[in-house]
Amino acid sequence: MASSEESLRKALAEKQSAVEAHGNAVRALKAAKASKPEIDAAIEALNSLKLEKSSIEKQLQAAVSGSDGDGALSREAFRQAAVNTLERRLFYIPSFKIYRGVAGLYDYGPPGCAVKSNVLAFWRQHFVLEENMLEVDCPCVTPEVVLKASGHVDKFTDLMVKDEKTGTCYRADHLLKDFCNEKLQKDLTISAEKAAELKHVLATLDDLSAEELGAKIKEYGITAPDTKNPLSDPYPFNLMFQTSIGPSGLSPGYMRPETAQGIFVNFKDLYYYNGNKLPFAAAQIGQAFRNEISPRQGLLRVREFTLAEIEHFVDPEDKSHPKYSEVVDLEFLMFPRGEQMSGQSAKKIRLGDAVSKGTVNNETLGYFIGRVYLFLTRLGIDKDRLRFRQHLANEMAHYAADCWDAEIECSYGWIECVGIADRSAYDLRAHSEHHVKNVFDEGQREGNIDCIGTNLDKSGVPLVAAEKFSEPREVEKLVIAPVKKELGLAFKGGQKNVVEALEAMNEKEALEMKAALESKGEVEFYVCTLGKNVPIKKNMVSISKEKKKEHQRVFTPSVIEPSFGIGRIIYCLFEHSFYTRPSKAGDEQLNVFRFPPLVAPIKCTVFPLVQNQQYEDVAKVISKSLTTAGISHKIDITGTSIGKRYARTDELGVPFAITVDSTKDVTIRERDSKLQVRVSVEEAALVVKSVTDGLRTWEDVWEKYPHHTSGSADD
Amino acid sequence: MASSEESLRKALAEKQSAVEAHGNAVRALKAAKASKPEIDAAIEALNSLKLEKSSIEKQLQAAVSGSDGDGALSREAFRQAAVNTLERRLFYIPSFKIYRGVAGLYDYGPPGCAVKSNVLAFWRQHFVLEENMLEVDCPCVTPEVVLKASGHVDKFTDLMVKDEKTGTCYRADHLLKDFCNEKLQKDLTISAEKAAELKHVLATLDDLSAEELGAKIKEYGITAPDTKNPLSDPYPFNLMFQTSIGPSGLSPGYMRPETAQGIFVNFKDLYYYNGNKLPFAAAQIGQAFRNEISPRQGLLRVREFTLAEIEHFVDPEDKSHPKYSEVVDLEFLMFPRGEQMSGQSAKKIRLGDAVSKGTVNNETLGYFIGRVYLFLTRLGIDKDRLRFRQHLANEMAHYAADCWDAEIECSYGWIECVGIADRSAYDLRAHSEHHVKNVFDEGQREGNIDCIGTNLDKSGVPLVAAEKFSEPREVEKLVIAPVKKELGLAFKGGQKNVVEALEAMNEKEALEMKAALESKGEVEFYVCTLGKNVPIKKNMVSISKEKKKEHQRVFTPSVIEPSFGIGRIIYCLFEHSFYTRPSKAGDEQLNVFRFPPLVAPIKCTVFPLVQNQQYEDVAKVISKSLTTAGISHKIDITGTSIGKRYARTDELGVPFAITVDSTKDVTIRERDSKLQVRVSVEEAALVVKSVTDGLRTWEDVWEKYPHHTSGSADD
The missing domain is CATH 3.30.40.230 (Herpes Virus-1)
Structure with missing residues (x-):
């Protein structure tokens, strides 16, 4: 608890007692018929106490509801304004509205759908193409055996x-x-x-x-x-939607709760496709489904959503990244575990420092954190309302090396939009191992299944990679050999659990046990699946190191998984892009989305200034060249005032408007500055294309072309 | 039955009888110990009959299995070669393979996924952007009420x-x-x-x-x-996958069997978004699900697939299309109803003629047929193995005005890949009307629900459009007024069904009944929901025409629906693009996919000719400029021979390979011609980009740049 809040609560309680005590005193004076000046003085003191109490109350109210007392209220009003615009302009709408809808299901209408497809196209460009990732596309319908192995059937x-x-x-x-x-x-x-x-x-x-x-x-x-x-x-x-595959009713299936499993089960083929080389990343964009108990917060908690997931497979002994140097100097808000525990807030940290100090576990994880930062900010997410928060120990799965969430602040608070986790070898092992570590360990991050049970439904296909040695190497291998007979005598039915837990020890644990057994002869050992400590004696297990010649090192790759909730990112982007500004007459507030051209649902509108055949013909010529250039646009030949038409498209976040007011030159207006330049009819489409493609900025255009000072028509 | 086949069967039967008769004759001669020359002559005659029979058998075999007797066999062998390559190179693979897979579920691996995303991007460009369609994105999970209204719950x-x-x-x-x-x-x-x-x-x-x-x-x-x-x-x-929405278990839902319903239920909002103007089209790309009883034919009949659907809403009284003239001169294989009934085959018809002669019902339908033709052939579908087949009367739903399927011929025969249907007002009415025509009429085209039952689950929201008149018009309206009292007396419990069937008559039916009642006083009337004819008497219904002043015409728009099975198109594209050619040494057949650059999963590969740091550095420079240009590519620095590396990428359908054999100039090789030009390192990426973007052809490049005659390295 923030100390100011705590002291205010104490001060308020004291002041309350004082007010009560003084109130009693005043009543006592009145009852005793004390003199008027005496009573008046007491009342004045009481009133001043009440004033002090009310002041403390106000301070406390402010302290609990954020930096300013009106924060919550204005956040709510802001959200209402944004959501009203979003729903009215069909960015998104409750699905099946004419049938009164279904909680947690939303449609993207035309502008929302265009924003989504722009976000996904940029995701492909920024991640898949840039990193040569192997993109796959797997079905949503998933047989039970797969989700049993992943742990979802038992624990999701x-x-x-x-x-x-x-x-x-x-x-x-x-x-x-x-x-x-x-x-x-x-x-x-x-x-x-x-x-x-x-x-x-x-x-x-x-x-x-x-x-x-x-x-x-x-x-x-x-x-x-x-x-x-x-x-x-x-x-x-x-939380999985259950169904049945095929006509027999005997093959249960589920709608996948994440896209990642489709990648894991294909690891062997993908590794082969990549020339049996690590590291490589696979990626998938697709629908995922969670049958939420009570969906709320609009697009933030829904029953069906688009996920974009990357599974980067890497040698656990070498988590360096060849392109790490490209992100090392990025500086942004990070919120490491330590800062969270000690009640500090997120702070700007240079990514390279976070990695070199070990705050971020490894280079590859750091590289993806940096790439996610670039992705989100280029979409238009405000960098001051974006932070990377490290998972606390209690949030993280037992097997995870490190996890960071990209959280974006919106009117609902800080929202987890991208999870970037080093999940070590967990997922591949879950699908391939028969004798899997029987650890039940409930992780906290939603959507992560952080534990699995004893499971007979493993695939039995080893999902491993190999590093071939140029010359055979002599290696020391840890051998843990539980003595089943002794364990059986000691633990009866629990023998199997103890054996599995012993075999699942890592090297450090095993060597510690070996040392303890040698010095003390007996050691307490926690068996997760039994939920208790058991005494292990020297004769129950043999732990040794043996020398062997090996020609290759076979290992289960680690998985580093950046997982993007596309709908959440889009909703936060909507809020970060939304603002209002007064109309020219000053009588109303106009809504604007400041989407960058990359994201804008429509890049350009074309307006004839007045209804007139000549201008309409020019508008059609420009429209045709925009289509050829692949620029999505809208032509508006209604007789509405140009100011109103601008306002209508500002509300859709259209960055540029071409207004036809002659047959030779036209004006191009930029949405946020409302500045206008004059260009020839022939050039118009290309100017818009060059800016929307990012080949030049609006500032370049403003410098190069003659300026247009708008007449009365514009707002 | 083709007449040749019929006569062959007859000839074969006759010959068979003759062989048997002659055989008996020979046996009789032998039994009668006839002379050797006599027996020999009889045997010779028998043998010659057997030869004739065998020849007829061969002809018949050929006739039933297509134009040549080896057709089926070579089709099978071709498919095997193509599918082996597709699965080995991970274009697609059975899903959940390590768990032995699930019938009818496939993953697209990296090259397949890239092809799919190229096909969808081109679909968006060719349809959505070009026609300014309103694209939407609705969930797969659909509540029962929606699919009850559409008819899927009862009839799919x-x-x-x-x-x-x-x-x-x-x-x-x-x-x-x-x-x-x-x-x-x-x-x-x-x-x-x-x-x-x-x-x-x-x-x-x-x-x-x-x-x-x-x-x-x-x-x-x-x-x-x-x-x-x-x-x-x-x-x-x-065939719908059923599930349950929310935690109560009381809200049944289904995975949508098509994407169209998401558009229909949003008609009102979309019409408003379009400024309350017709025509307009909405579009949606998304997953659809059909729990097939026994999936087969690989990607052609699957349980989950991507649909791309367009719903073009148009005034039923004006089905012209403003851009119709752009497709009117296209000429391609069409297979009208008449030709199918009279046993002819598909023939080349000019689209404009098919529309003007009324073979294709209206301009808008014709426009979309033309646009679909352009779409498919630009993807690389062979125009000689693409035909537009009109639905026969028994295939078409009662309400449909006309339906054409784009069928593509592959090794499985002619496969329906796109359906283009004028569905009239059916779908919008199904969702909005309370008293819907109670016709059960089973349509034949898979995936079309062509009938609905009496249904209490209609939305009650009118999904209509309006044409405002500049001046009020006097109109004659048909009024059908069933006399419920009389109907109740006559039909008791069946009264409601009869009333609904009477009200659902169209103008022609109603006027015919009126005339019949006036002349005969009684008429037989078929009531679908009762499954029988009932006698209607003059006092049971009043049918009249009344004059009214109207300020607008309110109507349910017609829907013209082009619906694309993306997976089927992609599979046919794979087959049409696949060919083999001998290796240079002539000792093996090499596989090639002749994808156009638009579709190719990777546009370009970059190879250093030999392993060498200098060349690798150049390769990296080129790779970087390709990434900047947005060209998906692969860099291969393995020491494999250049011929093998070319073969490997030909098998992925990569159209261009840049080979680095100096630090100044490199060669660009085109996949199908195997021709090579020399360009500078700086230009290489731009040359590839210009061809893959369609700004120039390979022929242009071949003309402009110096030719490279390959040394021993290339095949």
Whole structure:
């Protein structure tokens, strides 16, 4: 808890007591019929105490709702203005609206669809083409066996509670979160201790088990938001849409919850396609599905969305990146684990420093963080509202080496839009190993399955890479040999779990155990799948190092996974691009999206200044050359005033407007500056193309061409 | 039946009888111990009859299996070669292969994925951008109410039979089709009459009811192909993947079987977005799902696929198209209904003639047929193996004005790849009307739902357009007023069905009934939902025309729908692009895909001629300028011979290879001609870009730059 907030809560409580005490004193004076001057003085003191209390209240209100007291309100108003424009102009709309819609499903209308396709085209250019990635396209329908191996069938769940009378379902953690936030923000009377407790609940929300969540809900008396009815205990609900493949009804399948699995199961072929060489990256853009319990926050939490995922496969012993030097000098907001734990805020860090100091685990991870930064800012995301936040230890899967989320600030707060994780060898092993580490370890990041159970559905196909040695090498290999007979005698039915846990030890753990067994003869050993420590004696396991000649090193590659939630990025981009400015007459606020040409749904509009056959013919000539140049545009020959037509296209974020007011020259107007230049009819399309293609800037155009000072027509 | 085949079957039967008769005669002579010369002469005559029979057999074999007897075999061999290359180079692969795959699900690997994304980008350019279409992007998950209204829940089925012992499922029509084809092609002994019957079954396969299909299966003694077990009666299986939306389990949903519905339900918003003006088109690219009973033919019949659909909304009274003149002179293979019925084949027709003669129903439909022709041939589809086939009356839905399929010939035969249908007002009405025409009319084209039932789940939102009159007009309106009291007395519970059927009559039907009632007082009237005729008397319905003043004409727009099966187009493109040519040494056949640059997965490869730091540096410089120019390429610095490296990229259809053999000039080789020119290092990327962007042809390049006569390195 910020110290100022804590001291304000204490000060408020003290002032409240003082006001009460003084109030009693005043009443006592009145009852005792004290003199008027005496009573007046006491009342004045009381009033001044009340004023002080009210001032503290205001400060506290400001402290809990951000830097300024009106923050929440203005964020809400801003969002309303943006969303109204977005829905009215069909950037996006609730799906199946004429049937009253379905929560969590949205359509992109024409301008939204164009923005999306521009974002995806740039993603392909910036990642796939630039890095020579192997792009694949796999189906959404996925058989159960694949998602059993990946862990999704068992663990891709959210905890749900039901209204005990109506059966309406809610996400348990959302109810608890809303309760805590509401209390903290609206109830200024709670004690500093209570506030600290609620904040602790919020911070550890993702760590709570079903039982703990249920206990908190009971303790705080949380009821169903709509009916105030009591709630059931929380229980897990699998978020995958289930279906059945084929006519028999015997082959369960799911709509994929992420695109990554399609890449992992193809690793062997892709590695071969890449000439059996590492590193390489595969990429996939496609739909993913999550049957959210209670979707909310518009495009941010939906039941179907477009993911763009990269799986970069790399030798775990060499995570350098050949193009790392190209991003090393980038400087942007980073929010490392340490800063989060010590209550500091995100700060500008040079990427190279973050990597060299070990804040970012390795070069390749750093390289992708840098590339993601460039991708987002070139789309138009405000760099001051973009930060890379490192996962805390409790958020991260046990196997992950390091994870960073690109978070974008919008009216809903900081939103995770891209996850960049070093997932080590986990995913490939999950699909190939028969004897997989039986660790249940619930990771926190949504959408990551961070644990798997004992599983008979592994593919049995080794998903490994090999480094051939020029000469055979002598290597020392760790050999862990559990003595099954002794273990069986000691642990009976638990023997299998103990054996698997012993075999799954890494070198460091094994050597520590060996040393301990040699010195003490017995050691306590935690077996995850049993959920407890067991005593391991010297005769139960033999741990040794053996020398062998090897011609190659066979290993499971590490996976570094940047995963992009395209819809979330687009929504944040909408908010970062939206602004209003007064109309020329000053009587209304006009909406503008300041999309860069790269993203703008339509690059250009063509307007004849007045309705007139000659001008319309010129407009058609220009339109045709824009089509030839591949520039998406719109022609508007309505008789509406030019100011209104500009306003209409500003609201769609169209960067350039060509106005035809002669048969020789036309004007080109830039959306944000509203500046206009004059160019010939022949040049018009090419000028627009050169700027939208990024070959030159508007400033270059402004310098080169004669300026047009608009008449009364423009706003 | 082709007359030659028929006469051959007859001749064969006669010859067979003659052989048998003669055989008996020979045996009789032998038994009667006739003289050797007599017997020899008889045997010779028998042998010559056998030879004649065998010759007729060969002719018949040739006649049933196409123009040449080896056709089927060579088609099979060609397909094997193409598919082997496609799968080996990861153009596509069975999904989830390491788990032994799932029938009907395929992944596009890197080159296939690139081809697909090029095809879709060109589709967007050719249709959406060129026609200013409104592109939308709707979810795959669709609530039941939408697909109930569209008719898919009730009618999107195939007839299925089950192996009565193992429970294995088969498509009933496929089994019958396979049986007939097998008999016709392999059993030369069947009579001409039997052959004619089997051919009739094949021609009317799509018209058969479950009962008729079941009867044929019984009659022909068809059993389960794998086990020879008896089969169940056919019953309908809904092809949609079903799921459940949200956590309650109470909201059924489906994975959409087509993308079109997402457009129809948004008609009102899109019409508004277009300034309440017709015509306009909306478009959507996205995944669609069909839970096929038994997928086969590789990419041609799959359970998940990409559709690209256009819904062009037009005033039913004016189906002209402003850009029709741009396609009017195109000439290509068309296969009108008349030619199909009279056993002729497709012939070259000028599009303008087909429209002006009324063969193609209207200009807009003709315009899209022309645009589809241009789209497919520019992709690289062979125009001689592309035809536009008109639907026969029994294939077309009752409401459709006209339908044409773009069919592409590949090793599987003529495959429907694009459907272009004038669906009149059907779809918009289905979503908006409460009292919808209760006609069950099974259309034949797969994926078309051609009928809907009485339905309480309509949206109730009118999906209509309006034409405002400059002055109010007096119009005559048809009024059908069923007299419910009389109908109730006459039909009791069936009253509602009769009322709805009466109200659903079109003007012609209504006026005919009026005339009949006036002359005869009673008329037989077919009520679809009752499945029978009912007698309608004069007092049961009043039909009249009334005059009214109207300020606008409100109507449901007609929909012209070009619908593209992207996977099928891509597979046919693969086959049309594939060829083999001998290696230089002549010892092996090398595979080549002759993709046009527009489609090619990689536009260019860069090879240093020999392994050498200087050349590698030059290769990297060129690679960088290709990336800047947005040209997808691959750099290959392996020490493999240049001939092998060319062969490797020819197999991926890469049109250009830049070989670095100096630090100043390099060669550019064109894939199909194997011709090479010399250009400077600086120019190399731009030359490739200009050709791949279509700004100039390879012939232009060949004329401008010095030629390179390859040394021993090239093949």
